[in-house]
Amino acid sequence: MSEAGPSFGPSTRSNIDPFRVMQVLAAAEARRASGDAVFALTAGQPATRAPKPAIDAVHRALDEQVLGYTQAPGLPELRAGIAALYCDRYGLDVDPDAVYLTTGSSSGFILAFLSAFDTGDRVAMARPGYPAYRNALTAFGCELVEFACGPETRFQPTVAMLQQYADDGIDLDGLVLASPANPTGSMLPPAEVDAIARYCGRNGIRLISDEIYHGITYGTVQQACSWASDRTGFVVNSFSKYHSMTGWRIGWLLVPDDLRDRVDALAGNLTICPPAVSQVAALGALQATAECDAHVVRYAANRELLLDGLTAIGIDKVAPPDGAFYLYADISALTPDSSIWAAELLAATGVAVVPGLDFDLTDGHRFIRMCFAGDEAEIRGALAGLRAFVSD
Numbered sequence: 129m130s131e132a133g134p135s136f137g138p139s140t141r142s143n144i145d146p147f148r149v150m151q152v153l154a155a156a157e158a159r160r161a162s163g164d165a166v167f168a169l170t171a172g173q174p175a176t177r178a179p180k181p182a183i184d185a186v187h188r189a190l191d192e193q194v195l196g197y198t199q200a201p202g203l204p205e206l207r208a209g210i211a212a213l214y215c216d217r218y219g220l221d222v223d224p225d226a227v228y229l230t231t232g233s234s235s236g237f238i239l240a241f242l243s244a245f246d247t248g249d250r251v252a253m254a255r256p257g258y259p260a261y262r263n264a265l266t267a268f269g270c271e272l273v274e275f276a277c278g279p280e281t282r283f284q285p286t287v288a289m290l291q292q293y294a295d296d297g298i299d300l301d302g303l304v305l306a307s308p309a310n311p312t313g314s315m316l317p318p319a320e321v322d323a324i325a326r327y328c329g330r331n332g333i334r335l336i337s338d339e340i341y342h343g344i345t346y347g348t349v350q351q352a353c354s355w356a357s358d359r360t361g362f363v364v365n366s367f368s369k370y371h372s373m374t375g376w377r378i379g380w381l382l383v384p385d386d387l388r389d390r391v392d393a394l395a396g397n398l399t400i401c402p403p404a405v406s407q408v409a410a411l412g413a414l415q416a417t418a419e420c421d422a423h424v425v426r427y428a429a430n431r432e433l434l435l436d437g438l439t440a441i442g443i444d445k446v447a448p449p450d451g452a453f454y455l456y457a458d459i460s461a462l463t464p465d466s467s468i469w470a471a472e473l474l475a476a477t478g479v480a481v482v483p484g485l486d487f488d489l490t491d492g493h494r495f496i497r498m499c500f501a502g503d504e505a506e507i508r509g510a511l512a513g514l515r516a517f518v519s520d
């Protein structure tokens with residue numbers, strides 16, 4: 129202790145970037161609170177409630193159940209239900225004991241990263257990419273390798289990129305893959321997922337395959353689960369997006385055999401178990417395929433509306449998304465700095481979009497991300513605002 133008394137300070141590891149989209153959301157909320165209109169293409173979440181069978185199951189459970197702690201990996205019947213989903217969706221045989229429920233996929237990433245990687249391990253991901261991968265890996269002391277991915281590879285990594293590192297004598301320990309991806313919505317064709325998963329399996333690169341947007345696809349590319357090709361990596365998934373349950377914080381992992389005990393111990397110690405009430409809801413949600421597919425039909429219509437509307441006002445450097453509910457548009461013809469542009473757009477018109485810097489610290493200033501999971505009126509309003517702002 130110094131004479132001035134004890135000194136406190138934050139850990140070095142916690143010195144990570146904030147999630148910038150939250151700042152845009154706060155600015156949009158402040159505008160809404162002051163009575164001005166907001167057309168929000170920001171938060172990556174459906175505007176709809178959880179599926180009806182999920183809500184019904186929760187009503188029953190609240191009346192009849194204690195809803196105490198569950199086993200760390202989750203309710204056995206929910207693990208079995210998710211294993212069955214792999215059979216229905218992909219024709220895959222998955223052992224229910226490989227399924228671990230998590231508190232949103234966000235805590236699944238924590239379990240996957242902690243169980244697979246040590247401080248100093250090199251983990252690759254696409255740039256642009258979902259910022260929480262980058263920031264969580266940094267907090268865990270991993271060395272981040274960003275693959276610069278542009279429209280020529282549809283913003284996705286390739287086996288050639290992995291091979292290039294090996295040829296340069298640089299060993300990678302992990303790869304985070306997202307198909308469909310955030311912020312671009314681009315997907316890897318099944319043959320590419322297969323090639324990457326097998327390459328990683330053969331070369332000791334632990335694959336973390338983020339499949340949380342599976343189910344939300346637009347027929348341009350078929351979705352493929354990485355476990356169809358190789359099971360040395362993790363599959364990460366969630367009830368947040370397809371099942372329209374972001375706030376319920378419930379997701380899952382498929383855990384490779386050699387890491388099950390580790391994930392078990394980490395999950396029990398870090399969170400005890402995911403919320404019991406959300407597990408009950410998730411069990412109901414598994415019965416709601418028709419309701420969830422109807423949302424996807426709506427997203428598909430919104431996607432067309434936004435693509436056409438943007439093209440009409442000259443924002444046409446957009447790779448049409450194969451899945452998820454995002455458009456990543458290159459607006460460098462309109463501004464050198466998309467963060468300033470987005471702030472001015474919000475102030476002038478109430479249209480809220482996310483600046484690309486969240487997803488790409490190098491080239492993100494050229495891009496904005498727009499989410500089209502909201503309702504049609506919001507998208508029409510946003511297009512009108514954009515048209516006025518761009519033509520001003």
Ligand SMILES: Cc1ncc(COP(=O)(O)O)c(C=O)c1O
Nearest residue numbers: 172232233234258310366368379
């Ligand atoms: C690519 C991707 N992965 C993971 C997440 C985290 O989702 P959750 O923790 O709600 O499952 C998100 C949220 O937007 C995302 O876009």
